[in-house]
Amino acid sequence: MTDQYRIIRKEINLTPEELEQIQKLMKQEHVEQFSPFVRQKLLDAIEGRKSMTDWFTLWQYQKIEQISRDILQVTILAEQSHQVTAEHLRIILTCVQELIAEVNQTIPLSQDFRDKYMGG
Numbered sequence: 001m002t003d004q005y006r007i008i009r010k011e012i013n014l015t016p017e018e019l020e021q022i023q024k025l026m027k028q029e030h031v032e033q034f035s036p037f038v039r040q041k042l043l044d045a046i047e048g049r050k051s052m053t054d055w056f057t058l059w060q061y062q063k064i065e066q067i068s069r070d071i072l073q074v075t076i077l078a079e080q081s082h083q084v085t086a087e088h089l090r091i092i093l094t095c096v097q098e099l100i101a102e103v104n105q106t107i108p109l110s111q112d113f114r115d116k117y118m119g120g
Contacts, residue, residue, distance in 0.1 A: 067099045
C-alpha cells in the first residue's frame with residue numbers, strides 16, 4: 001500500500017520552527033512517520049472544510065424556508081382579514097430583504113440589483 005503513496009511525490013519547505021512544531025504534534029499523537037501524518041492532517045482539513053460548507057448550506061436553506069413560511073403566514077392573515085395593511089407589507093419586505101441577504105452570501109448580487117432593491 002505504501003507504494004501507492006510514492007507515485008506522486010511533493011516537497012514542502014518548512015522553517016526550523018515549523019518543523020519543530022510539527023514534530024511536537026507528531027510526538028503528542030504518537031506518530032513516527034512524517035509523510036502519513038502530514039497527509040492525514042491535510043485530508044482532515046479538507047474534510048473539515050467540506051463539512052462546514054455542507055452545514056452552512058443546510059443552515060441557509062433552513063433560514064430561507066423559514067422566511068418563506070413567514071411570508072406565507074402574513075399572506076394568510078391578510079387574506080383572512082380581507083385587507084393588506086402597511087404592517088403586512090413591512091413584514092413581507094423584511095422577509096424578502098432577509099432572503100436576499102441569505103442568497104447574497106452564496107451568490108453575490110450585482111450592484112444594480114442591490115441599488116434597485118436594497119437601497120444601495
